[in-house]
Amino acid sequence: MKSREVVLARRPVGMPAAEDFAIREVELGEPEPGEVLVRNVCMSVDPYMRGRMIDRRSYTPPFAVGETLTGGAIGRVVQSNDPDLPEGEHVESHQGWREAFVAKSTGVRRLGNLEAPASAYLGVLGMPGMTAYVGLLDVGALKEGETVFVSGAAGAVGSAVGQIAKIKGCTAVGSAGSADKVRHLTEDLGFDHAFDYHDGHLERQIFAGAAEGVDVYFDNVGGDHLQAALNCMRPGGRLPLCGAIAQYNATEPVPGPNNLAIAIGMGLTIRGFIVSNFNHRRGDFMRDMTDWVTSGRLKYRETVFDGIDKAHEAFIGLFTGANTGKMVVNLGD
């Protein structure tokens, strides 16, 4: 069986370009004992992957030039050499950016009966959903009645953050990058207030939805959003730092907020996190989020690109605002 894979052809400088990626076709062997052959149904592209394309020390090693990229994917077992993981099973893996793969059955996570379309397990029921969940509830220590501001609110993480806030009896304010997205947030997802950050006046817009100030600012963006949010926080506020998409493609260091000292007098907690440090909450997350999604209390949207040869376009689209909700690459059935 053949599989097409996406290789990092060279390290992007600034905004990633098509030429930074290449397609390679590989021949897959038969699964050895304890292995399975998996055909991916869909794969994820996520903003954090941009960081791994840079050659630097971080919490995960950088992608290597000339090697196949990796990331979250949902697939089906099409050939099994492990009686405990039969053919037809859906599995989650970190073997994305490829159409199919052979791996040890212990290296994939069996999903059991799907309670939502497979792609949901890349988004609202997957890593981005869990990032929203632990970022807001654990890192942000959200309490009922508080006010949440989230940037990148129309993205996979941000749209879940605002809706979880509402489910928890809080006020949700979000920023996004277009009038359509803003409408989606308030009309479809129940945000109390949303605005297009291109209109400027970030602080005035935040206060328009959070007159008494913000208790939790969920930061997906960094840069001017973080600086503005610092000026809008209530005493004792928390700022989970989840991402800084505004500066992922910067080629020079970007100055930090010039008002960080506000954190002293206001007693603010600014806390960075990665979801993999919260695996102990996975059970709670899957139970709550599956309930919210299947009952319709929490909605999600996807932006889908079709085919492995469009994966790089989907990835680049994350930085141009091409997605509403989770960006998914469909790899067929």
Added chain:
Amino acid sequence: MKSREVVLARRPVGMPAAEDFAIREVELGEPEPGEVLVRNVCMSVDPYMRGRMIDRRSYTPPFAVGETLTGGAIGRVVQSNDPDLPEGEHVESHQGWREAFVAKSTGVRRLGNLEAPASAYLGVLGMPGMTAYVGLLDVGALKEGETVFVSGAAGAVGSAVGQIAKIKGCTAVGSAGSADKVRHLTEDLGFDHAFDYHDGHLERQIFAGAAEGVDVYFDNVGGDHLQAALNCMRPGGRLPLCGAIAQYNATEPVPGPNNLAIAIGMGLTIRGFIVSNFNHRRGDFMRDMTDWVTSGRLKYRETVFDGIDKAHEAFIGLFTGANTGKMVVNLGD
């Protein structure tokens, strides 16, 4: 009885100057029922007071121009109209920048028998000592065996931070502003490593004392120290933000650290605090710190200016590095 007081003559712009302050002589009345007349023995000047000289919203209202400044002071009751607070008692008050005052007895804190010289209750046994204590142990959540880096390490707060770290079985690294202060830190106070920040190469110097990285960075300085420390943190590190003396006199906004996104991948917690939010820890602090000081496990030094007319010089000296340990204004006996 007459008292001389220091008035804010005008708001400083940049580094405070002598002309920003004026001495005023006032006539004190007799204490009414429930009041006491207190003669201050010594008063405190602290970096945070610079912030209160700016006309802006913060956790305490700004000082008013033409009004007497306030701050920590230790005094003795010289005339009492409250049988519960007899003459001769030492009291702590927030009625500094003046030689004497009349106040309700409920507005001062009775110190009881002094276990150290009165001025120690402005420093190691007072607000700066408690700032070090809760900042390191509560905000910094220090654990035995960890590595602490503290900036402004020869100051009232910093020198206590490093020594508490040692008492708690940790490694202490400090930065200060002169070779003499560096020697004081390592030879007198038991820091494992100290360096003069004027020598540059902050990160290299931090790693020289913290080869495995820093678990807690106690920030008294802000600016380049915070940026360098972020690059030296271990995963899960904590950064209590206590002060930002490097920028208190800035006339333009100072850019923040350009590497704040490190906090995401490393799971860092950056938490500002003010000591008054930790009053529930006052009993623990007084018990532990009195024990450490009287047993000689924790040493302190003072830089003393004599007389109310030197108070502004003492204050300005905080920003020129004139002090080792607590800066105290002695108001006589």
